[in-house]
Amino acid sequence: MTEEKKDIKNIFTKKNVLYIIAGSLTLIILLILGYGFLSGKSIKNYAVNSQKMIDNTKDWDNLLDSEEDLSSMKNKIEIIKNNSDRYVVELGEGKKQKKIKQLNDNLIEYFTLVSNVSSETLDIIDWSIDIETATKNANVLSTLDSSSTETIVVSLELTKKNTENTISKLKKINPPASIKTFHNSFINTLSETTLIYQKLIDAIKTNNVDVLTSISSELSSIEIDFGDIPSPGETIESEFKSDIEKSNNLEKDIQTEIDLLKNTIFSF
Numbered sequence: 001m002t003e004e005k006k007d008i009k010n011i012f013t014k015k016n017v018l019y020i021i022a023g024s025l026t027l028i029i030l031l032i033l034g035y036g037f038l039s040g041k042s043i044k045n046y047a048v049n050s051q052k053m054i055d056n057t058k059d060w061d062n063l064l065d066s067e068e069d070l071s072s073m074k075n076k077i078e079i080i081k082n083n084s085d086r087y088v089v090e091l092g093e094g095k096k097q098k099k100i101k102q103l104n105d106n107l108i109e110y111f112t113l114v115s116n117v118s119s120e121t122l123d124i125i126d127w128s129i130d131i132e133t134a135t136k137n138a139n140v141l142s143t144l145d146s147s148s149t150e151t152i153v154v155s156l157e158l159t160k161k162n163t164e165n166t167i168s169k170l171k172k173i174n175p176p177a178s179i180k181t182f183h184n185s186f187i188n189t190l191s192e193t194t195l196i197y198q199k200l201i202d203a204i205k206t207n208n209v210d211v212l213t214s215i216s217s218e219l220s221s222i223e224i225d226f227g228d229i230p231s232p233g234e235t236i237e238s239e240f241k242s243d244i245e246k247s248n249n250l251e252k253d254i255q256t257e258i259d260l261l262k263n264t265i266f267s268f
Helices: 003-057 060-065 070-091 098-135 149-171 177-206 209-222 232-239 241-261
Strands: none
């Protein structure tokens, strides 16, 4: 082979090598870019899905202050709790990209808090429904028929009987720990009223004016206003104030992170 042919062959060989190297570098760059765009798309999709999760439970604590009936409130809280439990499981599955790990951890903590408080709220709503049912026929002193001595006695006896029935129903209720003290105090106060009702009935029958004056004063000082029974919202906001504040702060941090990640186009 002549020297000239060898030189031509070497030139083509070098060019081929250069082409291969260039092609390989281009392929690597394209793969890197593709990975970066796919990674960015994955992060963006994660942020969008996270937004949907938050929207499904956002402002959940506002339900505690709503004027809805207890059954309707219970249904909505149950949905929020079930969603939160499901999200905690989903967020805990698989390895997360470094860029979304903080958001993922915050979401798990947030939905765990929401689930725990929702669970306690459901217990308190059930208690409130039981209390409402137990006390719906309980009369108060202002409903007495005072048209005659006989009707007063009949009304007081009916009030006493209804109160005793209420006490019996309340004793069968197992209240949540956070309101057990109030529950027991409520029963004790009702029990005191039944004793005073009986004293009042006896005094009216014997026309004992002095005893009547004393007992009426005593009764009015402890007569129960069923409107004083704490609402689920009042109880939860009192017992779980720190948890609610923490969840609200987490929600703000999560929203900031979601807004940032939703704009992701390219990432490693």
